Amino acid sequence: MKLTAKIKLQPTPEQYATLLNTLETANAACNDISQQAWSSKIFRQFDLHRIVYHDIRERCGLSAQMTVRAIAKVTQAYKLDHRTRRTFALRGAFPYDDRILSFKTGEQTVSIWTIEGRQCMGYLCGPASATCLRATGARLTCAASTVISTCSLPVRSKPQSRKTLTGISGSIPA
Numbered sequence: 703m704k705l706t707a708k709i710k711l712q713p714t715p716e717q718y719a720t721l722l723n724t725l726e727t728a729n730a731a732c733n734d735i736s737q738q739a740w741s742s743k744i745f746r747q748f749d750l751h752r753i754v755y756h757d758i759r760e761r762c763g764l765s766a767q768m769t770v771r772a773i774a775k776v777t778q779a780y781k782l783d784h785r786t787r788r789t790f791a792l793r794g795a796f797p798y799d800d801r802i803l804s805f806k807t808g809e810q811t812v813s814i815w816t817i818e819g820r821q822c823m824g825y826l827c828g829p830a831s832a833t834c835l836r837a838t839g840a841r842l843t844c845a846a847s848t849v850i851s852t853c854s855l856p857v858r859s860k861p862q863s864r865k866t867l868t869g870i871s872g873s874i875p876a
Contacts, residue, residue, distance in 0.1 A: 709840075711824075720816045726792045729791065729794055731768075732790040732796075733789055734761070735754050736779070738750075738754050739754075750776070751770070755770075765802065771797050771798070775797055776788065794843075802815040803851070812851070
């Protein structure tokens with residue numbers, strides 16, 4: 703089971719434009735990677751990484767980790783099947799990890815990698831959502847001039863009650 707929270711980022715107008723540009727560039731890189739995967743019929747992450755990594759970094763201006771996340775996003779999309787070429791919306795969600803996005807809960811700010819370098823901005827979330835901020839991954843989306851980071855945190859299910867199994871030689875605690 704996963705606990706998911708939406709965290710509303712509070713960028714300045716300039717930061718919003720930069721985040722939007724970063725999101726569009728990263729998803730355009732995913733489309734380029736997908737085209738190369740489709741034309742070469744190579745869909746495994748390791749093999750695809752060897753083919754596209756340096757070219758995508760140079761052409762798109764993405765950091766090393768953003769390039770790795772873009773390759774992972776494409777290979778994940780092809781896991782369903784290899785019969786259809788995958789395309790990505792320019793403003794679609796993009797996966798961030800703790801190397802390119804980090805929350806500073808004491809200051810209630812987030813540090814996020816963008817095309818123009820790291821940006822720090824405030825965020826809003828409820829107290830229940832704050833527990834997800836230690837998550838190791840987030841998805842960044844832009845919708846209706848709002849930037850939202852969605853974090854998921856694995857949660858252990860409640861411990862099951864102790865039951866007694868009755869066997870041939872008596873009862874055995876489960």
